[in-house]
Amino acid sequence: MADMPDGRADPVALLERQGATRVPDLVPVRYGRMLVSPFTFFRGAALPMASDLARTPVSGLMVQACGDAHLSNFGIFGSPERRLMFDINDFDETLPGPWEWDVKRLAASLEVAGRENGLTRKQRRAVVLATAGRYREAMREFAAFSNMRVFYARVDVEQVRAELASRLTARQRKVWDAGQAKARTADSMRDLKKLTRMVDGQRRIVSDPPLIMPLEDMLTDTDPEQVQAQIRGLVTGYRRTLEPDRRLLLDQYELTDIAHKVVGVGSVGTRCWIVLMLGRDHRDPLFLQVKQAQRSVLAPFAGASKIANEGQRVVTGQRIMQAAGDAFLGWNGTKSGMDGESRNFYVRQLRDWKYSIDVAELAPAGLRQYGELCGWTLARAHARSGDRVAIAAYLGSSDVFDRAVTEFASSYADQNERDHQALADAAASGRITAVRDV
Numbered sequence: 404m405a406d407m408p409d410g411r412a413d414p415v416a417l418l419e420r421q422g423a424t425r426v427p428d429l430v431p432v433r434y435g436r437m438l439v440s441p442f443t444f445f446r447g448a449a450l451p452m453a454s455d456l457a458r459t460p461v462s463g464l465m466v467q468a469c470g471d472a473h474l475s476n477f478g479i480f481g482s483p484e485r486r487l488m489f490d491i492n493d494f495d496e497t498l499p500g501p502w503e504w505d506v507k508r509l510a511a512s513l514e515v516a517g518r519e520n521g522l523t524r525k526q527r528r529a530v531v532l533a534t535a536g537r538y539r540e541a542m543r544e545f546a547a548f549s550n551m552r553v554f555y556a557r558v559d560v561e562q563v564r565a566e567l568a569s570r571l572t573a574r575q576r577k578v579w580d581a582g583q584a585k586a587r588t589a590d591s592m593r594d595l596k597k598l599t600r601m602v603d604g605q606r607r608i609v610s611d612p613p614l615i616m617p618l619e620d621m622l623t624d625t626d627p628e629q630v631q632a633q634i635r636g637l638v639t640g641y642r643r644t645l646e647p648d649r650r651l652l653l654d655q656y657e658l659t660d661i662a663h664k665v666v667g668v669g670s671v672g673t674r675c676w677i678v679l680m681l682g683r684d685h686r687d688p689l690f691l692q693v694k695q696a697q698r699s700v701l702a703p704f705a706g707a708s709k710i711a712n713e714g715q716r717v718v719t720g721q722r723i724m725q726a727a728g729d730a731f732l733g734w735n736g737t738k739s740g741m742d743g744e745s746r747n748f749y750v751r752q753l754r755d756w757k758y759s760i761d762v763a764e765l766a767p768a769g770l771r772q773y774g775e776l777c778g779w780t781l782a783r784a785h786a787r788s789g790d791r792v793a794i795a796a797y798l799g800s801s802d803v804f805d806r807a808v809t810e811f812a813s814s815y816a817d818q819n820e821r822d823h824q825a826l827a828d829a830a831a832s833g834r835i836t837a838v839r840d841v
Contacts, residue, residue, distance in 0.1 A: 411458075414451035414822040415829045421450050424697060425672030432613060433671035434837035437826060441816075442519045442762070444823040445512060446473060447668040449496055450700040451822060452508060455815070457704035461501040462797050466789030467723045469781070470496025470701045471669065472505040473512035474762060477777045479560055479586045481756030482727035487560035487586055489776060490725050491784055492757065495670065495696065497720025500705035502785050502794060506538055509781060510812040513774050515819055516762045526767045531812045534774035535805040539798040541782035546795035553786050557726035560586075563776065578764060586758035594753055595688040599660070599679060606685050608662040608677065613841065615677075617662040634661055634676060637693060637735050641750045644718070644733035653731065656680035656689050664692075665841075673697065674746065677753055690753035691731060695746055712736055714749035724784040729755060 418437075422430040437447040445452075449471045469476070469491055476493035510531050517527035545553050564579055598615065599606050610620050618631055635658055642650050660679040665671055674695040681688055696713035699705075710716040714734030722728055729751045736747040765773055785794065798804050830837040 412451070412454045413825075414448060415825055415835070417451050417454060418448070418826070419835065421700075422672060426674060429613065429665060429672040431836040431838040432665060432841050433668070434826065434830065434835055435839040435841060436668045436671060438823070438830060438837055438839065440519055441820050441823045442512075442515050443668055444826060445515045445819050446475060447671075448819070448822065449508075449669055452511070452815075453496075453504070453700040453704055455818070456501075456504045456507060459503070459507070459811075461503050462794075464502060464790055464794050464797065465499050466502040466505075466785040466794075467720055467787070468498060468500035468502065468505050468701065468705075469494065469720075469724065469784070470498055470500065470505070470699055472509045472781055474509060474516060474773065474777055475512070475759055477780060478757065478759035479582065480729075480758075481586070483730045484727070486727075487583060487756060488727055489558040489560050489563065490727070490780055492759070494717050494721040494724065495694075496699045496701060497717060497724065498699040498701040498705055498708055499788075500701050502789055504701070505781055505785070506535065506808060507811055507815070509774075509777055510535055510808045511815040511819070513770065514812040514816040516765075517767075517770060518816060520763060520765065520770065522767050522770070528809055528813070530767065530771045530774050531809040532802070532805050533771050534778040535808040536802060537775040537778035538782045539804055541779040542786060542791060542798055543795045543800070545782060545786035546792045548786075548791075553783070553791070555726075556783050556786075558776065558780055558783075572768070574766075578760075578769070582758055582760060586756045590754060590756060591688040591690045591752070592686075594690045595679075595685075598662075598677070598690075606659055606679065606681065606688075608660045608679055610662075614665045615662050617660065621663050631661055633737060634678070634693065637737055637748060638678060638691070638750070641693075641733045641735035641748075644715075644735070645731065649730055653689075656682045656687075666692075666694075670694070674748075689731075691750055692753040693748050693750050696734070696749050697747075713747040715747075717749045723788050726783070 433447060437444045471493055476491060478492045479487055479489055480492055482488050513531050513534055514527055517530055560583060599608050608617050610617050638658060642653055657680060658678060659681050662677050664675055664677045666675050676693040678691040678693055679688065696717045698713060699708065702708060708716045710719060712734060714736060718732055718734045732751045734749045737745060760773065829835045
């Protein structure tokens with residue numbers, strides 16, 4: 404592994420190594436998205452940061468870690484009881500690991516986002532201090548809770564809105580309410596209108612290359628029917644990982660069409676399929692996302708997962724950390740894909756009242772309140788699996804921890820800017836190929 408002069412692993416080399424396991428044609432798209440800004444780079448650079456975090460001191464207290472706990476991986480989604488919840492919403496990198504790593508990644512993401520939003524140094528410091536402080540205070544609260552009370556703790560969006568009403572400006576209340584309204588419309592019916600059309604009397608997913616490519620458009624050297632049969636088999640096999648009532652519900656839907664869809668920043672290049680299923684008629688859709696699960700970025704530093712199937716690893720971590728999960732969350736694997744390689748996948752609904760707050764829209768007060776909400780949520784997730792009493796005792800009641808994390812966040816944001824520039828230099832020199840504006 405190439406090393407930087409200061410002993411750090413070369414971040415571009417780490418990203419190149421990660422890209423070698425992804426769809427080759429989409430890796431340039433990933434680089435292009437990461438180059439948009441230091442914040443988009445940060446979102447895609449979970450592996451370089453994991454490498455850096457492994458060099459930092461830890462308490463030795465372990466939790467089920469998210470592995471990629473930046474502020475854009477928190478958001479709103481619908482619980483099976485049809486309540487809007489706020490929680491962590493990305494678990495691709497989840498693995499047992501030091502709780503500090505998640506806290507530091509969250510804190511650094513707030514510092515990076517604050518710089519991008521034009522906050523002053525004093526304002527950014529206040530945001531990160533408040534976030535770290537809320538994590539510490541919440542962990543102390545959870546240390547006093549019974550096990551069952553910790554298990555049932557959750558963030559109900561409407562309850563949070565009521566609690567924050569007096570602290571929000573009129574504009575912030577408007578943004579919050581608009582987010583809730585948008586979340587309630589983010590479902591399979593909206594996707595049906597947005598992503599499909601009728602073709603020869605059949606509902607089909609619309610091509611939008613390279614972001615969305617139906618199976619028949621994507622495959623030129625492979626029989627689409629053969630690959631479709633493989634994916635059908637993957638979906639059929641995944642049903643065994645669902646509860647009996649969810650299996651019964653899934654069995655009432657018929658697979659209608661399949662397409663490959665590019666998602667996010669860090670996930671670009673992984674094999675990610677969207678599956679259209681129809682129930683009673685075309686007004687009864689169910690969109691599933693079948694997403695490739697690779698080895699966690701934490702694995703080289705925290706140890707390999709004890710769960711052999713990486714899709715099961717993701718699902719297990721999500722079920723441990725999240726207060727309420729997707730009704731269709733499950734996993735499966737393929738013994739031989741279209742290129743002969745075996746891969747693991749997890750399955751969930753494409754959208755189910757899912758909504759992520761636009762970080763760029765948050766003013767200083769709004770970013771601070773959002774950071775505090777993320778801090779509480781992360782503490783609750785860690786308290787479900789780790790020794791919350793020991794972590795709370797380690798954190799103490801003073802702000803020593805808060806200040807240390809804030810200093811780390813500022814320093815790491817500086818490093819992130821240098822790494823972002825290193826990727827830009829690699830693109831300019833031709834070392835990597837980046838496709839922008841996709």
